[in-house]
Structures are given as C-alpha cells and as structure tokens.
Amino acid sequence: MSAQTLNQLLSEAAECYRLNLTEKAENLYIAALQINPNQAGALFNLGTLLLRKSDLRGDQFIKDSFAQDSKNEIDRNKAVELVIQILLSNAYKKHAEEWVRFAELNQLHFPALSELKRQVEIPAYLEKTIFSPEKNQLLERYHPIESSSYVYAIDVVGGCNLRCPTCPVGNQSQMPKGIMQPKLFLEILEKICRENPNHNPDIWLFNWSEPLLNPHLPDFIKQIREKNLTSFISSNLNISDRIEQVMEANPNRFKVSISSLKQEVYEVTHERGDIQVVISNFEKLAEARDKYQASTEIWVGHHLYKNTIEEMQQIKALADDYGFGYRPSYAIMAPIEKAYSLIKNLGDNALGIEQQLFLHPKTITENNKLRRSGNMDCELRFNMTAINYDGSVSLCCGTTKDLSDTVDKKTYFLEKNRVELEQLKYGHSFCSTCMNNNLHLTIQDL
Ligand code: SF4
Ligand code: SF4
Structure with a gap:
C-alpha cells in the first residue's frame, strides 16, 4: 500500500470523525493502522472513538499514540482533557481519575482541569467505603454522577x-x-x-x-x-x-x-x-x-x-x-x-x-x-x-x-x-x- 493510500484513508477518517460518522471513522482508522501501526493521530482518534462507546481498549490506543508521537504533534492538554470528558460522560470515574493523575504528573494545564478533578474525587462528606451485608463485602464509593452534593x-x-x-x-x-x-x-x-x-x-x-x-x-x-x-x-x-x-x-x-x-x-x-x-x-x-x-x-x-x-x-x-x-x-x-x-x-x-x-x-x-x-x-x-x-x-x-x-x-x-x-x-x-x-x-x- 502506498503513502498516498494511507493519507487518503487518514483524511477520509478525519472527515468522518468530524461529521460524527463514528462507525465509518473507526473502520477507516483501523485500515490506516494496518498500513502504519504507529500513526499517532490515527491511534489517538481510534482510542477516543472506542472510549465513546465504552470500549476500554481505547485507553491503550491513546497511551500508544502518545508513545508514538515523537514530534509532539498531538496537543497533550487538549487530548487529555478530551479523554477525561469522554470517560466521565460514560461514568468511568475511576479511569477518568487515572487520567487526571496523568495530567498532574505531566504538569499539563487546561482550564477545566480543576473542575474535572473535583468530579473524580470523593466528596469529604462521604465515607469512601461501606460494608454491604447483602454482598458480605466492602463496596467502594465514588464522586456521585447525579449531584456533587448530598x-x-x-x-x-x-x-x-x-x-x-x-x-x-x-x-x-x-x-x-x-x-x-x-x-x-x-x-x-x-x-x-x-x-x-x-x-x-x-x-x-x-x-x-x-x-x-x-x-x-x-x-x-x-x-x-x-x-x-x-x-x-x-x-x-x-x-x-x-x-x-x-x-x-x-x-x-x-x-x-x-x-x-x-x-x-x-x-x-x-x-x-x-x-x-x-x-x-x-x-x-x-x-x-x-x-x-x-x-x-x-x-x-x-x-x-x-x-x-x-x-x-x-x-x-x-x-x-x-x-x-x-x-x-x-x-x-x-x-x-x-x-x-x-x-x-x-x-x-x-x-x-x-x-x-x-x-x-x-x-x-x-x-x-x-x-x-x-x-x-x-x-x-x-x-x-x-x-x-x-x-x-x-x-x-x-x-x-x-x-x-x-x-x-x-x-x-x-x-x-x-x-x-x-x-x-x-x-x-x-x-x-x-x-x-x-x-x-x-x-x-x-
Ligand atoms: S437503586 Fe440502589 S438504593 Fe435503590 S433499590 Fe437499587 S440498590 Fe437499592
Ligand atoms: S411525575 Fe408525572 S410527568 Fe413526571 S414522569 Fe411521572 S407521570 Fe410523567
């Protein structure tokens, strides 16, 4: 396959991504990655498409995209903000929290970071765990989805x-x-x-x-x-x-x-x-x-x-x-x-x-x-x-x-x-x- 084919696939995939034609975009990125498995942009966009449909394999694609992005073409601030927002919208609070920690460790800065951090931390008024008699085990709690207050x-x-x-x-x-x-x-x-x-x-x-x-x-x-x-x-x-x-x-x-x-x-x-x-x-x-x-x-x-x-x-x-x-x-x-x-x-x-x-x-x-x-x-x-x-x-x-x-x-x-x-x-x-x-x-x- 030629570089021209790869570029065509990437540009078509990007257009489908922009138009929210998610299934088509996903297939095009998969095809592009079969030609070049290290294409950072394709890895990142495929990762977000998977996360949007609650497929956590997307997490690894995003990590791979950062590893392959030697020229820093992916804006880390925007990328991580987007990943956290997708995870939160699908109620993956614990996974979102891992990306908040990633942002802090890597000293990323974006305006919504403190608000997103608040949305993954358990509020002070809640105990972090509770013993459940019906399950006979400790259950974990999280920052509530419905409201940040009781x-x-x-x-x-x-x-x-x-x-x-x-x-x-x-x-x-x-x-x-x-x-x-x-x-x-x-x-x-x-x-x-x-x-x-x-x-x-x-x-x-x-x-x-x-x-x-x-x-x-x-x-x-x-x-x-x-x-x-x-x-x-x-x-x-x-x-x-x-x-x-x-x-x-x-x-x-x-x-x-x-x-x-x-x-x-x-x-x-x-x-x-x-x-x-x-x-x-x-x-x-x-x-x-x-x-x-x-x-x-x-x-x-x-x-x-x-x-x-x-x-x-x-x-x-x-x-x-x-x-x-x-x-x-x-x-x-x-x-x-x-x-x-x-x-x-x-x-x-x-x-x-x-x-x-x-x-x-x-x-x-x-x-x-x-x-x-x-x-x-x-x-x-x-x-x-x-x-x-x-x-x-x-x-x-x-x-x-x-x-x-x-x-x-x-x-x-x-x-x-x-x-x-x-x-x-x-x-x-x-x-x-x-x-x-x-x-x-x-x-x-x-
Ligand atoms: S939604 Fe929660 S509180 Fe309500 S019945 Fe089910 S487990 Fe119990
Ligand atoms: S409370 Fe009334 S309006 Fe609301 S869902 Fe029930 S019947 Fe419908």
Whole structure:
C-alpha cells in the first residue's frame, strides 16, 4: 500500500470523525493502522472513538499514540482533557481519575482541569467505603454522577396531572396522593440542616410528581434559599399555575421534561399531556424569568425514544429560542420494580411503550453486567434520601418501595436520625434484587 493510500484513508477518517460518522471513522482508522501501526493521530482518534462507546481498549490506543508521537504533534492538554470528558460522560470515574493523575504528573494545564478533578474525587462528606451485608463485602464509593452534593428528593406532591407509561404514576395503581404541608416541609428542612452541619445538601422538590401542583412551592423554594441550600424542580409544564411566583422565588434549577413536539406522540409518552400547552408555558416561564431576573438555570430535558430522537434538532432550536438549555437522555422504564418485572417476564407487562425504548431493561442489565465489577456501591442509597409528601421515606428515588422492609409499616424522616435511615437502606432486601440485576445507579469500572 502506498503513502498516498494511507493519507487518503487518514483524511477520509478525519472527515468522518468530524461529521460524527463514528462507525465509518473507526473502520477507516483501523485500515490506516494496518498500513502504519504507529500513526499517532490515527491511534489517538481510534482510542477516543472506542472510549465513546465504552470500549476500554481505547485507553491503550491513546497511551500508544502518545508513545508514538515523537514530534509532539498531538496537543497533550487538549487530548487529555478530551479523554477525561469522554470517560466521565460514560461514568468511568475511576479511569477518568487515572487520567487526571496523568495530567498532574505531566504538569499539563487546561482550564477545566480543576473542575474535572473535583468530579473524580470523593466528596469529604462521604465515607469512601461501606460494608454491604447483602454482598458480605466492602463496596467502594465514588464522586456521585447525579449531584456533587448530598441530595434530598422531597416529593412535595403525591400525584401528577399526567400518566406517563414509564413512570409509576402511569404504570402502577395505588400511588400515594396528597400535598406536603408547610409545617412538615419546614420541619424536614430544619432536620436536614441539623444533620448536615458541614455540608450544604441539594434539595430536589419532586420525585414521582408535578411540583407545581403544590400551592406552597414558592415558599418552599424561598425557605431553601434562606438556609443557603440549593433547589431543583422538574416539571412537565402542562400547567401554568404558580410559574410567576416560582420564578420570583428563584430556584437554582428548573427542568422541563418533554418527549416530542408531535401531539400524537407526546400524548402517548406523556399521557394526558398537551404539547401546545407546554409550548405556551415555555413562553410564560421565560417571561417570568426575565421579569424577576431569576438566575435559575432552565433546561429542556428531552426524553429520547425511537420515535422522538428525530426531533432533537427541532427541540433544541425551540429551547434556544427561549434561552433554555437542552439535555437529551434516553427514556428508561421506572420504577425499578417495573423494569425488573419486564426483565423476568413477570405479570402483565403489556404496556407497549417498551417497544419505543432504545434501552429495554433487559439490554440495560446485560450491558451493565459487562461493565461493572460488582465492587461499587449504589449512589441512590449513599448520596440520596427520598422523602414522600407525607414525610415517609422511600428506599430510594428509583423505587416506590418504603424504606421499611416490613409490609404496611412506614418509616418517617422526622422519627429516625441519619444513621438509622442509613442502616435501614443498607439492610433492605430489595437492594439485593436490584443490584443482582444491575439496575442500580453506579459507575462503570470494567
Ligand atoms: S410527568 Fe413526571 S411525575 Fe408525572 S407521570 Fe410523567 S414522569 Fe411521572
Ligand atoms: S440498590 Fe437499587 S433499590 Fe437499592 S438504593 Fe440502589 S437503586 Fe435503590
């Protein structure tokens, strides 16, 4: 093969890489490396392509590219920053940490280094390991994926105006219904502050609910701010109640979850919802944000299904119009017990919506099994407490199961201290089922 062929392959591969035609780029780099196995640029780009799809062989290709790059044509600062970002986006925290150490050892400098370093270090408020009775072994912890602070997910409403089929409100009967009252909320908030004297937790005002349904929501946000804590709201925005007052209260973060701009699709994935109402409420939300000069970070969370992924550009453009961010994520089946019943083919699971999921629970569990050692703890129990509208505690935000492992016995947040709540979490029988099927939330380390 001639040098001309090699150059052609490299330039075609680079173009495919730039256009995000990842599979084609990968094949072209492999072909180029068959001609010259020491081509540093090809080794590096192939390495990043592999890491993007969670193939850790990419790590070695990147190390080889640096070894072969005798003329220093690869900018080490940019290259290592990119590698760390890819690893973090795929929840390879431990591998990302190794590259952070590499950057420090080699005295690399790039603006994001200190932030990336923060994202791989275990926060001071967390123990680094925990003994797991169900596994009879020590489990490691890590810097949480979901939040850099301890999270209290407080369902200020029991219930929702919609019935999404991937949510227990839509796929389970007998979900609790009610509104959290101001006295209870304040008592919970005060206990949170007492139990976290050296750390400011993050307060999520939702779990399986539409928080705008609670008339006291603006006051709750103000109280959180007064206590120097951060607040986060997620809404389906099918109602406009309290948008003004909420923006005046200035929550830290506000996510609007949508799936599609086509009503015939939206009304299936967000059953009972009306996308035109949501769009008109975008306008109200943006106006209220501007009127009160709220510093709230607002973004559209786009749920990706097979029949909604084609709308990514369109929904991003709509979010841009209002100055909102855009964050797509694959829709998954919730709660965990529903995903488990789909994996095991238990009961009547004829929802239909699972046909539109990119990641069927069976695929998730199989993929996770390949990429998890089983030595890592679940962050939904080490970094989060989920509280229901009546002050009772759930095992975690991914399940509707009570923290109490005893049928018909609730555990109330105000009646147990933090250590007692931790003990109940780590003794709960459902965690074994969940972890054995790799449905828990943890990092990838294989
Ligand atoms: S809008 Fe949210 S809380 Fe309501 S049913 Fe849908 S997923 Fe559940
Ligand atoms: S192991 Fe599963 S059930 Fe237990 S806390 Fe984690 S996600 Fe929830």
